[in-house]
Amino acid sequence: MNLSDRELRVKPINNGTVIDHIESGQALNVLKILGISGHTRSVVSVLMNVPSGAMGGKDVVKVEDRELEPEEVDTIALIAPRATINIIRNFEVVEKFRVAMPGTVVGVIKCGNPNCISNSNEPVSSRFSVEATDPVLLRCSYCEFVLDKNIADHLL
Amino acid sequence: MIFERRHIISTKDFSREEIDFILDRAGRLEPYARRGGLDLLKGHIVASLFFEPSTRTKLSFDTAVKRLGGTTIGFDSLESSSVVKGETLSDTIKIIESYADAIIIRHPREGAARMASEISGVPVINAGDGAGHHPTQTLLDLYTMRKECKKPIGDLNIAIVGDLRYGRTVHSLAYALSLYKASLSFVSPDQLRMPESIINYLKKHGVELLETPSIDDVLKDADVLYMTRIQKERFPDPSEYLKVAGSYRITAETLENVKNDMIIMHPLPRVNEIDPSVDSTIHARYFQQAFYGVPIRMAVLSLVMGKEA
Numbered sequence: 001m002n003l004s005d006r007e008l009r010v011k012p013i014n015n016g017t018v019i020d021h022i023e024s025g026q027a028l029n030v031l032k033i034l035g036i037s038g039h040t041r042s043v044v045s046v047l048m049n050v051p052s053g054a055m056g057g058k059d060v061v062k063v064e065d066r067e068l069e070p071e072e073v074d075t076i077a078l079i080a081p082r083a084t085i086n087i088i089r090n091f092e093v094v095e096k097f098r099v100a101m102p103g104t105v106v107g108v109i110k111c112g113n114p115n116c117i118s119n120s121n122e123p124v125s126s127r128f129s130v131e132a133t134d135p136v137l138l139r140c141s142y143c144e145f146v147l148d149k150n151i152a153d154h155l156l
Numbered sequence: 157m158i159f160e161r162r163h164i165i166s167t168k169d170f171s172r173e174e175i176d177f178i179l180d181r182a183g184r185l186e187p188y189a190r191r192g193g194l195d196l197l198k199g200h201i202v203a204s205l206f207f208e209p210s211t212r213t214k215l216s217f218d219t220a221v222k223r224l225g226g227t228t229i230g231f232d233s234l235e236s237s238s239v240v241k242g243e244t245l246s247d248t249i250k251i252i253e254s255y256a257d258a259i260i261i262r263h264p265r266e267g268a269a270r271m272a273s274e275i276s277g278v279p280v281i282n283a284g285d286g287a288g289h290h291p292t293q294t295l296l297d298l299y300t301m302r303k304e305c306k307k308p309i310g311d312l313n314i315a316i317v318g319d320l321r322y323g324r325t326v327h328s329l330a331y332a333l334s335l336y337k338a339s340l341s342f343v344s345p346d347q348l349r350m351p352e353s354i355i356n357y358l359k360k361h362g363v364e365l366l367e368t369p370s371i372d373d374v375l376k377d378a379d380v381l382y383m384t385r386i387q388k389e390r391f392p393d394p395s396e397y398l399k400v401a402g403s404y405r406i407t408a409e410t411l412e413n414v415k416n417d418m419i420i421m422h423p424l425p426r427v428n429e430i431d432p433s434v435d436s437t438i439h440a441r442y443f444q445q446a447f448y449g450v451p452i453r454m455a456v457l458s459l460v461m462g463k464e465a
Contacts, residue, residue: 117267122244142267
């Protein structure tokens, strides 16, 4: 399959953000992290299991008329460390960057310890420090619970 | 070294130098822990918020405040706090910080003290958060070893016995002892072994380590025998509990071949892991250890409140 075949599926966007090279199967989790739900007004295209030379298969998310900031997208690195962000203006890629693993992750992941204070009725967001990136190891800033597998299952 | 306005949440927040600094100060305050006579905290109020009961820890903190000339406010159970009316811990802390100069907190949830410290403008001292940390217990354990053993902590052979899986105190203690590079032996039944993450941490930091299910393997060489309680509820089968608990029980006879200057410690309360016949031996230090909680807490309180001795 070549590029033009893929473009037949979803046409290039005029303005917005294309998140490419997402691990196969993680596109919906990427939307979750970005807070994109059924209430979002932007046109959002989701491609799953697109054949890709380097990755075998990948997912792609296109968000129209919205330019995502690095801080917004970095958390994606937790589940899709190889993702690239393309900012599109007038059908041209004006900016391209890789997601960078943040030092802390706030309000995105639920602590796996049910007795953690962040899982109570207290008005606090969950907070994890990223202690290792490959593979990912997160430590809860409150109870020190370690999360190092099935991170997507713990998305809030 | 600056401790003023600092929160005391986890032993992991401290370097070895900082721990030594606290122990030194406790040493200077120890004479006053028995007879009082200090007014470092005169005119100061310390709130002690015990969302679950712990008689020993609470009384020890209360004594420390009073020996320093301060006064305490607070409660000693969930029932007497406003939590029963549905108030969050966050709100409780916001209110109490406007009443008191420091807050001591004991809470059943892990991370509660850390969260309180993010809200409070006055220093927060963790007196136990669920299965999490209890830093002043670790400090008083270290202080006991320093005072009661004839060798520096780093040269000691320390055997920790009992429930190493769920025991809150032993996790913090093992971590702190790794700062001193003491040799550690962990004695526990298989189902209550020290968590893998802690073992890995200790190995990575070059700690000499022995794990065994048999207390007989460690008795002869130990300088410190740190006993802990094995709780009945950890065992689905009561007969299994009796068997395991029985094998980790020490009596005066058990101690026949130990080193002369070996000391026995226990965070207390004990159930039957240490027979009362041990109390009168030259090895027993657990009651002394409980007393050392007072000078340690005096040291911590006066430091975070910026009161020099």
